Amino acid sequence: MNFRLLGLAVLLTTASPALVPALAPAAVAQQKQTITLEDIWQKGTFAAKSVPGFNWMRDGRYYSSLSQGNLVQNDVTTGQPVQTLVAAQDLKLPGQSQPLPVDGYSFNADEQKILFSTDTEPIYRRSSQSYFFVYDRATKKLTPLSQAPGKQLYATFSPDGKRVAFVRANNLFVTDLATMQETAVTTDGVENRILNGGADWVYEEEFDMSQAFSWSPDSRQLAYLRFDESQVPEYNMQKWGPLYPADYRYKYPKAGEKNSVVTAAVYDVAAARTTKLDVGTETDQYLPRVSWTQTPNLLSIRRLNRLQNKLEILHADAATGKARVVLTDTDKAYVELTDDLRYLAGGKQFLFTSEKDGYRHLYLYDMNGKLVRQLTKGGWEITSIEGVDEKQGFVYYTSTENALLLHGTYSDVHMGLVQNRPLERHLYRINLKGKEKTRLSDATRGTDVVNMSPDCRYYLNYHSEAGDPQVVSLRNGQDGKLVKVLEDNAKLRQKLSEYTLSKLEFMKIGLNGAVGGDQLLVASILKPANFDPSKKYPVLMYVYGGPGSQTVKDDAGGGIAFTNYLWHQLLAQQGYIIVSVDNRGTGARGAAFKKSTYANLGKLETEDQAAAARFLGQFPFVDKSRIGIWGWSFGGYMTALALTKNADVFKMGISVAPVTNWRYYDTVYTERFLKTPQENPQGYDDNSPVQHADKLRGKLLLVHGTGDDNVHFQNSTAFVDALVKANKDFQTLYYPNRNHGIGGGNTRLHLYRQMTNFVLQNL
Template sequence: MYRNLFLFFWLIICSVPAVAQQKLMTLEEATLGRGRQFNPEDKTGMQWQDNTHFTYVKDLKDLVQHNILTGKEQTILTVNDINSPLANEKVPSLKYFYTYSWESPEVLKFTTDNYEVMFNINTRKITHKLDYDKHAANLDFHPKTKSIAYTIDNNLFVKQADGKVSQVTNDTDKGIVNASNYVHRQEFGINKGTFWSNSGHAIAYYRKDERMVADYPLVDVTKRIAALQTIKYPMAGETSEEVTLGIYNLQTGKTMYIKPFGGKNDYLTHIGWDPSDRFIYIAELNRAQNHMRFNKYDANTGAFMATLFEERNDKWVEPENDMVFMKTKPDQFLWFSERDGFTHLYLYNTSGKLLKQLTKGDFIITDFIGFDEKEENFYVMSTKDSPLERHLYKYNMKTGKETKLTRQPGTHRVALSPDKKYFTDNYSNYTTPRNIDLLDVSGKTIKNILTAKNPVAAQNYALGEMQTGTIKAADGTTDLYYRMIKPHDFDASKKYPVIVYVYGGPHAQMVTNSWLGGTGLFDYYLAQKGFIVFTVDNRGSAHRGFKFESVIHRQNGQEEMKDQIKGVEYLQSLPYVDANRIGVSGWSYGGFMATSLMTNYPDVFKAGVAGGPVIDWKYYEVMYGERYMDTPQENPEGYAKTSLIKNAKNLKGRLLMIHGDVDPVVVMQNSLSFLKAATDANVLVDYAVYPAHEHNVMGRDRVNLNKKIAQYFLDYLK
């Protein structure tokens, strides 16, 4: 009887479908997994080859072609196909398809070691190769002439297709830097230091003279005897670098310099060549960053020709995008401006006449994608639907008619086909890890190319619940967007500690309608450990318009803190939040915000982590610091009010401050000054240093960093 009863229950148990218990992420998986096992499937390196084909890289070694008319896919080239011809030409082998581009539908361009190579996929032959010095940096290739510009140390070189090498500059003083992408501290959208003319017969380049800028000491402790590394670091209100623009003529071998209209400390941004190559344009901004002149120069003599237009603002003017010339009307160009309070496009002619404002409204144009073939319409990415999303819009040049082309909610990235009849749409949202569709330029979906699985769910990992919403800012009217991540085993009847993750500064947006809500897996790991993780984009952050962002002017941190406290008040209203266990964490501007909140609202936050924090804005650099704070001489009250040194005595909760010991962005003097003030006030601060790391802790050491942060909150907040 008992035996039959046992068999009966055994059969019942066996007949119930097995439910695998969900796995929890390890710290290493949460730190490194977004780029590995948890990265949604993609068509890596996806590019248009011609009007009816695009290509992508599979397994890093196969180049796959997709026919948009038939849907057929085939591998058209492998790394092995290339390496035999490379060996015949004594060119280093290609290990992977890291980057590539199509010079024509038959010719592929790629880099291997110190060679630029063009390869015909039909003949399987190298059509062009150009080597350059192994120590070269700042590479800039001109596709028409097949010349390449590069720097060695601080000097500019040009190698032409025939192998001729010209040393353009010959400065031996390390205080003079030529053709570097690190000019004006890479503010104003600057990411390169050389600018080829359309024909490729001339090249403009930045010449930065920083001999007058103070030397700042960093110490390399990896040497047997620690070595001094000095950098040039122009602090707010101090002597800054002086930048000029040279133009080298490859045909004459001569260099001349632009004769700038403004002062020696002006910022020279958004260098643009006229389609005729006769003129060069520069957006010149005064050091106070409240007056921009868009100037035209003779490219042959360097002589100032005219100021096409000016922009002024009592707070700041910040040009961030290059001019876009029209091909059908080469005397007209598009210009991005925030002059009406939101970033929009304006049409000018080369005489400086404003022809029309092309886009308008309480939203941001984030990117110019291109014109159609006849330049009757243009395409842009916009926040019109929501500040949390990016969508593709088409505008008619004459009528201004606006057409939304991407329909699904989320954050979209698009690429137009060469004939501008189709585009690929790669997007994600809260519930979609990645989706790639092919559409025509009327917005009609032709086919789905990829629908990626949820890589976390597919591997049976638990992931905390994410929700988003809005709260009112401290001004009582402005909506602020937040993201909240709850533990995977959330129980509304319990009380949970909260970690407020904050950045809060300009040029950053933490909350977006994208996969994982715009954050990484570490926030989900913290939720897995029993925390609610909360983020709100306060006033002062990006993509909400000038009024929203400029509330910080001359008082960094003040309005931002008020908005963050509104976020805390919302948290405290929730029945499942433990109001006595609220922490805060942030890095860089976020480190400044975390420390500001811990010391200005010491009874609110029990624990905090501040990484690479600005502590006093007088220790920060000229270009960014003076835009938002003016100089210490002009705004002593603002600098005194925002300095956290005087606030160290207010600290009550546990604060962990973290810094890389060779940080060239937020120098270590910031956190050490706070540590000294805390010591003087007999206040305890925990301090961690990451040797040989700069402004962030990257690579394998980031696992250690996240372990430290997680453990700190487990020790003092949980």
């Protein structure tokens, strides 16, 4: 694999469309402050503001929010409160002098009843449990959802507002709000064995699914999933603190092991009758989505095979349970699950996105799965459907189809990406005939994140650019025109202007012989503000590199968290150049680029990172003997692998919460990209850092939380064991009871202080 040196085209973080040479010295600011770790992790000096507690109300003209314990209705066109829907003083329980300390809420369909939650505690990444209370706006009565002991999960109004369904202790319940009578839909729920209406750990983590039930549009039926995880092996974590540490056991299916057996059913509320849905005879499969269509009594079920290279859409009759496959999407590698399936009113058509032409695009089908038409096409990706305006016949979506070319600010030739423009996200709309495509985003660059009103009349737009905090604005859904800026973060911009900050620039790196011919990797580079091209600088590379990911984006953090961006600025102040490269396997550049790493995770990705490091080492201002690398999670894996398989390139590395052997990670994620270990043992072992521990030469800091329920501490202990056996020196840092995010209290401040010191001492 040969890299060739190419000219670099750089897009600066200013709004100016002008292109400048990539390596021109940045202007040195005078009398500026320097960023400290306390600024980032303790003082909140650079905390960006948003529009807190924003929830669209049903007519699209108002939104609600919590303000000092009050639930307030706000006018979207002004951002100003127009009335108090529920005063804090009305949220007092009998005999209590203080209002209920609510931390969340949801309305029923006519917005006359409200579910308030309190004392919410997280469980895993997306799940939490709370005490829920029902508030009636007409009577101002506040009532506990349940009198039974224990917190509730996923409390949800029926569409008619007469009932609430929820999960408690792994069983599904329905409460009739007229009588407050509670009915158990299921009774067989048992911890670490049977779950009803709530997803197991791996579905929650990898399919973004925690609530596993939904009401029918007519409120008469409740569809739900049942997880039998009795055959799934348990993982045990110790909770440190007491004299004898406590065990925490939960079901975690590692690659190649047994998954939960998942079934689907429908409960008829009036008849108190449960009907099982026909999801096939195969039990070793996934049912990651069950939802109601716009057709009465018709359910939509998505079914994935174990290897996730075949996705089927089933339509099931709720009365009989009979189901049929209406659409099948297959791929030689894998098919990714999205939330882009939308059923249209009238019960005749549905929208779906697929990568079947090489890029994720939008398709319209009839209810029998017959293609009506492909609505979008081209060498770019749809990232999500934001809304459907059926009255006007338009679909709203965000995509990587960068319309800067239309504004003449830079072209494919400049960026060298040839129909692959992955740095930005903008909002478009197109009609259901595939015509009248319009770009609604009016920014000349950057990234737009959209929150559209239910009727598509308005949308909130969260716009940011590299190193530039977000601007939150209300916009018209018809033409994207600005209605009002709700938050411009002007104070933060002023604060940032008082500090010595460097411009984040983007560049291209030429790669020969890649999938599909010559490929160009995109990268970002952050140089010291007083950069002098006649001097030599050390380089620290930041990597994630996992399938479909991006660290190189034109947004507030440059594709990474703003806090990491600020830490990189702190290191730039210390004389380091920070570079991030999106290797093969990363996202937004089409299926071939993303899936080129299939069945062999780590190989091409680390080759690309090493080749990029060698590429950087050719520049006269880079000290090629002082190139380091760091990353978290998949990036921690990449760092460990880079330091071993490419020990001649990297002087040091920081590997945080890494997978070190894919045999230790979960079924859904790992098998999607590697098949099972039984089918593909070499794909698991050839690029495990554990297998290459004897090659380590540079300085390594290995960091992990002992309470990591996602990437188990076991990964780091296995790597440490291999390094000790190979008689290699390294440093470790572990955080008791911290999860994958390694946070809480002073934890992040402490962690980044250790990481900073390690960089300063070893690079």
